Amino acid sequence: MSAPALRVAHLYPRLMNIYGDRGNIMCLRRRCEARGIGFELTDLSTGDRLDPAAFDLIFAGGAQDREQRGVAEDLLATKAAAVREAVERDVVLLAVCGAYQLFGRSYRESTGVELPGAGIFDLRTEHPGPGAKRCIGNIVAEWGAPDGTTRTIVGFENHGGRTRLGPGARPLARVRRGFGNNGEDGTEGAVYRNAIGTYIHGSLLPKNPALADHLIATALRRRHGEVALAPIDDRAELRAHEAALRLR
Amino acid sequence: MEIRTLAAIVAGKAAGVASRVLGRGGGTAVAGLVAERIDPGFVRRLGAQAGHGAIAVTGTNGKTTTALMLSRIAREAGLAPLHNRSGSNLMRGVAALFVQEASLGGRIADAARRLAILEVDEATLPLIVPAVRPRVVVFTNLFRDQLDRYGEVDAVAQAWARALDDEPADMTLVLNADDPGVAHLGAGARGRVLYYGVDDTGAAVAGDEHASDFRTCLRCGAELAYDATFYGHIGHWRCDACGNRRPAPDVRITRVEQGEDATALRIVSPAGELRVTLPLAGLYNAYNALAASAGAIALGLSADAIVAALDGFSAAFGRQERFRVDGHEVWVLLGKNPTGLNQVLRAIAAREGRKRLLFFLNDGIADGRDVSWIWDADYELAQPQAEWVLAAGTRAEDLALRLKYAGFGGDVPVEHDARAALRRAIAETPPAGTLYVVPTYTAMLEVRELLARRDGSARHFWEDA
Numbered sequence: 089m090s091a092p093a094l095r096v097a098h099l100y101p102r103l104m105n106i107y108g109d110r111g112n113i114m115c116l117r118r119r120c121e122a123r124g125i126g127f128e129l130t131d132l133s134t135g136d137r138l139d140p141a142a143f144d145l146i147f148a149g150g151a152q153d154r155e156q157r158g159v160a161e162d163l164l165a166t167k168a169a170a171v172r173e174a175v176e177r178d179v180v181l182l183a184v185c186g187a188y189q190l191f192g193r194s195y196r197e198s199t200g201v202e203l204p205g206a207g208i209f210d211l212r213t214e215h216p217g218p219g220a221k222r223c224i225g226n227i228v229a230e231w232g233a234p235d236g237t238t239r240t241i242v243g244f245e246n247h248g249g250r251t252r253l254g255p256g257a258r259p260l261a262r263v264r265r266g267f268g269n270n271g272e273d274g275t276e277g278a279v280y281r282n283a284i285g286t287y288i289h290g291s292l293l294p295k296n297p298a299l300a301d302h303l304i305a306t307a308l309r310r311r312h313g314e315v316a317l318a319p320i321d322d323r324a325e326l327r328a329h330e331a332a333l334r335l336r
Numbered sequence: 337m338e339i340r341t342l343a344a345i346v347a348g349k350a351a352g353v354a355s356r357v358l359g360r361g362g363g364t365a366v367a368g369l370v371a372e373r374i375d376p377g378f379v380r381r382l383g384a385q386a387g388h389g390a391i392a393v394t395g396t397n398g399k400t401t402t403a404l405m406l407s408r409i410a411r412e413a414g415l416a417p418l419h420n421r422s423g424s425n426l427m428r429g430v431a432a433l434f435v436q437e438a439s440l441g442g443r444i445a446d447a448a449r450r451l452a453i454l455e456v457d458e459a460t461l462p463l464i465v466p467a468v469r470p471r472v473v474v475f476t477n478l479f480r481d482q483l484d485r486y487g488e489v490d491a492v493a494q495a496w497a498r499a500l501d502d503e504p505a506d507m508t509l510v511l512n513a514d515d516p517g518v519a520h521l522g523a524g525a526r527g528r529v530l531y532y533g534v535d536d537t538g539a540a541v542a543g544d545e546h547a548s549d550f551r552t553c554l555r556c557g558a559e560l561a562y563d564a565t566f567y568g569h570i571g572h573w574r575c576d577a578c579g580n581r582r583p584a585p586d587v588r589i590t591r592v593e594q595g596e597d598a599t600a601l602r603i604v605s606p607a608g609e610l611r612v613t614l615p616l617a618g619l620y621n622a623y624n625a626l627a628a629s630a631g632a633i634a635l636g637l638s639a640d641a642i643v644a645a646l647d648g649f650s651a652a653f654g655r656q657e658r659f660r661v662d663g664h665e666v667w668v669l670l671g672k673n674p675t676g677l678n679q680v681l682r683a684i685a686a687r688e689g690r691k692r693l694l695f696f697l698n699d700g701i702a703d704g705r706d707v708s709w710i711w712d713a714d715y716e717l718a719q720p721q722a723e724w725v726l727a728a729g730t731r732a733e734d735l736a737l738r739l740k741y742a743g744f745g746g747d748v749p750v751e752h753d754a755r756a757a758l759r760r761a762i763a764e765t766p767p768a769g770t771l772y773v774v775p776t777y778t779a780m781l782e783v784r785e786l787l788a789r790r791d792g793s794a795r796h797f798w799e800d801a
């Protein structure tokens with residue numbers, strides 16, 4: 089067995105980076121390096137192929153509409169099948185906001201045009217139309233952590249599309265405050281195998297260190313077995329998390 | 337003069353006075369709001385009196401400084417500027433300017449010498465263009481700012497293009513050639529276009545910056561390439577797929593020398609060569625001076641007036657503004673979005689010595705409720721010289737966490753209250769030392785108000801004249 093190292097693929101880091109997504113990568117790196125775990129980052133952009141066997145964790149963030157259209161085409165052409173294969177092999181996927189929508193089955197634009205998605209998550213997203221209010225604001229959701237406890241996930245959401253899960257996906261968390269997937273059924277995000285999709289940015293991982301460690305531990309388990317993640321100094325992280333619980 | 341317009345002036349003035357008596361921040365917005373409600377044609381009717389017409393300045397960063405530079409240039413040129421100061425750059429702020437300047441009889445004094453210089457919020461431009469019909473519109477740049485309020489940069493770019501759709505053919509557009517999101521507006525322009533840009537590639541940064549908002553060509557969607565990047569997505573850009581590229585600028589900086597507190601510029605323009613020593617640091621201020629020069633040239637103002645105004649310039653409201661407090665020097669540098677903040681951090685880092693830094697992060701409506709942008713800004717730039725740091729504002733804990741990631745340590749202190757934060761920071765600053773305060777917009781208003789009380793030379797912002 090090799091020395092543990094987390095091999096991360098960042099999809100479209102230049103085109104999908106709108107809501108502080110860089111913070112999620114910085115967080116993964118920091119939490120690995122603080123524990124002597126290697127961190128190997130590969131940026132995959134337009135035209136690049138993804139080797140489904142080469143990564144432990146795949147991350148994709150949010151984009152602007154114009155860039156998201158281009159990304160969607162490239163994703164379907166060069167990466168969707170490989171990401172699907174990786175997810176079936178239990179590779180960890182974290183898809184935030186725009187990427188979360190793209191990895192569903194379909195996205196219906198405000199104009200009514202239906203775009204196909206990468207089909208990782210069993211979900212569909214619809215934009216209710218140009219006049220509809222966006223789901224914008226601070227969000228707190230309750231997440232059933234793998235250790236059996238219920239934890240909070242905090243952040244910010246800003247999306248026009250409403251997402252509904254099919255039977256093949258389960259929600260990541262229950263909304264305590266905010267909109268979540270659609271503002272109606274109380275669900276936030278989606279989970280399928282080790283793939284997680286969510287609308288929560290802000291950045292997501294720095295302020296939610298338990299979720300970050302869950303992703304790291306799950307991603308390392310496939311190749312390295314159970315890797316104990318030693319506690320690290322999370323005072324600033326938890327202080328920011330607690331403060332976010334009090335926001336309106 | 338229509339009765340409705342006169343009624344709007346009276347009611348607006350009364351509302352302004354009432355608000356000022358109640359201490360509500362000068363009452364500028366209220367006065368304009370009331371006048372606009374009584375007479376929706378108010379701005380158009382009053383604005384038409386200005387003998388030299390109007391120039392509008394819009395964009396994400398730099399519009400306050402650029403508009404103030406234009407105001408000083410106009411004064412040097414012998415004009416009497418009408419200028420909406422203090423960031424009241426929505427329609428109601430422009431209306432408030434005219435309420436303030438109009439007599440009860442509906443006349444603007446000294447109308448023949450008047451030039452309206454309007455700082456315009458990027459989302460308000462579509463309302464201002466038809467209402468004021470400016471002779472010149474200056475666009476500074478387009479970056480992501482307050483995604484929860486303005487939407488994505490594309491939404492702003494589209495709103496601008498629509499605003500210009502039925503522009504009068506005699507309106508001149510002054511465009512930043514180095515910003516693909518701004519230069520794009522020139523392609524569909526019906527009137528004259530004056531491009532400005534920095535030719536001196538000696539000012540470029542190595543590689544590209546994370547906080548960059550136009551990655552793809554607005555004409556064909558392919559990824560842009562850069563021969564030189566100055567900051568963010570500002571630089572010598574080109575699209576290899578469709579041949580779209582940075583237009584050759586008409587007003588251009590051929591040489592920039594950046595000092596600690598000043599920037600020497602050589603500007604080549606249709607009005608001749610200008611040599612300016614701008615008493616402000618940072619390449620972003622060189623761009624502001626360039627935009628103001630190009631705007632002034634579009635208006636036909638003289639090169640002498642431009643040089644005199646820029647050489648003697650002092651900073652706008654909260655933008656690299658200096659205060660004296662108990663023998664300490666306090667610099668206030670507004671940092672409200674990733675690209676603007678990066679420029680401010682570079683300007684601070686360019687100064688010698690160890691630094692005391694007070695960062696503020698507020699999430700008021702005018703700041704943007706979403707603070708995720710701090711993860712796209714490079715606080716790392718200021719870390720190596722930092723001697724002391726405090727994270728302040730309504731979202732101080734988020735900021736402290738970001739600063740931890742930037743290497744400032746895991747125990748960056750936090751302080752929500754602006755007064756307490758300033759007191760702590762000034763106490764940490766040695767005699768004759770400098771404190772750097774980097775606030776978001778609403779925090780800047782608070783900080784400035786507090787500092788102005790302690791610095792006899794400063795005034796309340798609604799008195800800023």
Ligand SMILES: [Zn+2]
Nearest residue numbers: 553556575578
């Ligand atoms: Zn192109």
